[in-house]
Amino acid sequence: xxxxxxxxxxxxxxxxxxxxxxxxxxxxxxxxxxxxxxxxxxxxxx
Amino acid sequence: xxxxxxxxxxxxxxxxxxxxxxxxxxxxxxxxxxxxxxxxxxxxxxxxxxxxxxxxxxxxxxxxxxxxxxxxxxxxxxxxxxxxxxxxxxxxxxxxxxxxxxxxxxxxxxxxxxxxxxxxxxxxxxxxxxxxxxxxxxxxxxxxxxxxxxxxxxxxxxxxxxxxxxxxxxxxxxxxxxxxxxxxxxxxxxxxxxxxxxxxxxxxxxxxxxxxxxxxxxxxxxxxxxxxxxxxxxxxxxxxxxxxxxxxxxxxxxxxxxxxxxxxxxxxxxxxxxxxxxxxxxxxxxxxxxxxxxxxxxxxxxxxxxxxxxxxxxxxxxxxxxxxxxxxxxxxxxxxxxxxxxxxxxxxxxxxxxxxxxxxxxxxxxxxxxxxxxxxxxxxxxxxxxxxxxxxxxxxxxxxxxxxxxxxxxxxxxxxxxxxxxxxxxxxxxxxxxxxxxxxxxxxxxxxxxxxxxxxxxxxxxxxxxxxxxxxxxxxxxxxxxxxxxxx
Numbered sequence: 001x002x003x004x005x006x007x008x009x010x011x012x013x014x015x016x017x018x019x020x021x022x023x024x025x026x027x028x029x030x031x032x033x034x035x036x037x038x039x040x041x042x043x044x045x046x
Numbered sequence: 047x048x049x050x051x052x053x054x055x056x057x058x059x060x061x062x063x064x065x066x067x068x069x070x071x072x073x074x075x076x077x078x079x080x081x082x083x084x085x086x087x088x089x090x091x092x093x094x095x096x097x098x099x100x101x102x103x104x105x106x107x108x109x110x111x112x113x114x115x116x117x118x119x120x121x122x123x124x125x126x127x128x129x130x131x132x133x134x135x136x137x138x139x140x141x142x143x144x145x146x147x148x149x150x151x152x153x154x155x156x157x158x159x160x161x162x163x164x165x166x167x168x169x170x171x172x173x174x175x176x177x178x179x180x181x182x183x184x185x186x187x188x189x190x191x192x193x194x195x196x197x198x199x200x201x202x203x204x205x206x207x208x209x210x211x212x213x214x215x216x217x218x219x220x221x222x223x224x225x226x227x228x229x230x231x232x233x234x235x236x237x238x239x240x241x242x243x244x245x246x247x248x249x250x251x252x253x254x255x256x257x258x259x260x261x262x263x264x265x266x267x268x269x270x271x272x273x274x275x276x277x278x279x280x281x282x283x284x285x286x287x288x289x290x291x292x293x294x295x296x297x298x299x300x301x302x303x304x305x306x307x308x309x310x311x312x313x314x315x316x317x318x319x320x321x322x323x324x325x326x327x328x329x330x331x332x333x334x335x336x337x338x339x340x341x342x343x344x345x346x347x348x349x350x351x352x353x354x355x356x357x358x359x360x361x362x363x364x365x366x367x368x369x370x371x372x373x374x375x376x377x378x379x380x381x382x383x384x385x386x387x388x389x390x391x392x393x394x395x396x397x398x399x400x401x402x403x404x405x406x407x408x409x410x411x412x413x414x415x416x417x418x419x420x421x422x423x424x425x426x427x428x429x430x431x432x433x434x435x436x437x438x439x440x441x442x443x444x445x446x447x448x449x450x451x452x453x454x455x456x457x458x459x460x461x462x463x464x465x466x467x468x469x470x471x472x473x474x475x476x477x478x479x480x481x482x483x484x485x486x487x488x489x490x491x492x493x494x495x496x497x498x499x500x501x502x503x504x505x506x507x508x509x510x511x512x513x514x515x516x517x518x519x520x521x522x523x524x525x526x527x528x529x530x531x532x533x534x
Binding site for chain 2 (some may be wrong): 009010011014015016019022024025027029030031032034035036037
């Protein structure tokens with residue numbers, strides 16, 4: 001996941017219930033960034 | 047306690063604030079210090095009437111289903127007109143399944159009569175003024191929904207935002223209904239205040255609100271478009287969960303001073319000694335599911351935790367109310383540490399904890415389960431519909447040391463005896479367990495398969511107060527000296 005997604009607060013991965021690392025789905029990340037209006041002025045993480 | 051489920055012989059088909067007041071008085075005499083309630087948020091006044099307290103139209107205003115009709119000043123002036131409605135409504139008490147639609151119709155007709163008889167009670171004008179634009183907008187939304195249907199995104203363009211000129215014009219045209227909805231909120235607030243005078247309350251702040259309700263209409267500019275909130279896959283939901291509530295855009299929320307969050311806490315704390323934050327992880331991050339994707343494809347998005355925690359602490363101080371963070375499930379240890387440092391109480395459940403209640407942390411609230419989890423009788427009698435949870439019977443055996451043939455009610459008493467010995471500042475006994483109820487209030491992940499949020503307790507409030515199970519749990523708590531403090 002790129003720096004931009006991190007800056008907008010998207011969590012790159014999390015531990016699943018089996019203890020495995022789950023990486024953020026790239027399509028979902030793109031949709032979240034669009035919803036946040038990530039094309040507007042860049043921001044620091046909330 | 048699920049307030050809707052607590053009906054008395056005088057209820058109009060659903061538990062109300064009059065029932066809460068009387069139950070609170072009784073519970074206090076039994077030694078209880080607190081009553082934890084389900085969320086009390088308003089529902090849109092249209093049919094079908096939404097039963098889920100975790101999917102309300104508004105977290106700020108109160109659910110009109112909980113009004114005790116006869117206790118609204120002015121009811122005495124139209125007593126004869128109310129009689130037919132009351133008889134029809136009280137007949138609904140014969141069915142355990144709450145008929146919210148019918149309750150709403152009957153209470154609405156009754157309240158209309160009372161409003162005509164006494165439209166300007168003492169204190170109303172000042173109260174409306176104190177509630178400001180939010181109440182005006184809420185009352186307008188309800189009046190519009192009554193006229194145009196609940197789906198505000200389908201209303202004419204000029205009505206889809208609360209601050210438009212067309213909304214002003216409609217407000218003037220619907221002035222009578224706007225005034226009625228303000229009047230109704232005034233009486234709900236007064237009735238809840240009276241109930242809170244009998245026993246200290248803990249109110250529950252849900253994670254979100256309905257996507258087509260008032261809060262979504264009011265705060266639409268702060269919401270993340272095309273997103274819903276849910277949870278990633280876990281042991282019980284291998285496909286994840288989609289809760290259907292819209293998330294706030296964390297950036298816009300922060301820029302707005304977290305006003306919707308502050309308002310929700312302030313409203314919940316108004317007549318409460320404590321507030322319970324459902325899914326406390328939401329202060330730190332939320333699992334977003336984009337439109338067209340499944341819950342298993344969602345991603346976590348961070349929130350402005352420092353600001354949200356600071357607001358929570360400020361509102362807690364302001365209302366002199368303690369905070370319980372519902373930290374069940376997957377919660378990062380650092381989150382629990384930060385909440386503890388802020389003085390929030392953690393949650394500990396007999397179903398989940400491997401350790402004895404005597405080892406639970408002092409700064410916690412202990413209980414057997416929650417509204418989303420099985421009852422003692424459901425597990426002990428193996429009638430719980432989710433068979434994967436039948437393994438919890440072993441937990442009951444370990445805790446109570448009772449043989450297989452023991453009646454479920456005796457197991458519930460023994461489980462509460464163990465709970466009473468918890469180090470937790472507060473322990474919560476559940477009415478379902480005191481009455482041997484096998485069904486739980488809600489089965490997450492289901493919609494029509496179970497009567498979620500619609501099942502009344504099997505006994506009327508008057509019978510509950512005479513029931514052996516309730517008095518035995520009271521005695522167990524007293525013996526453990528659990529009832530000495532009224533504060534957390």
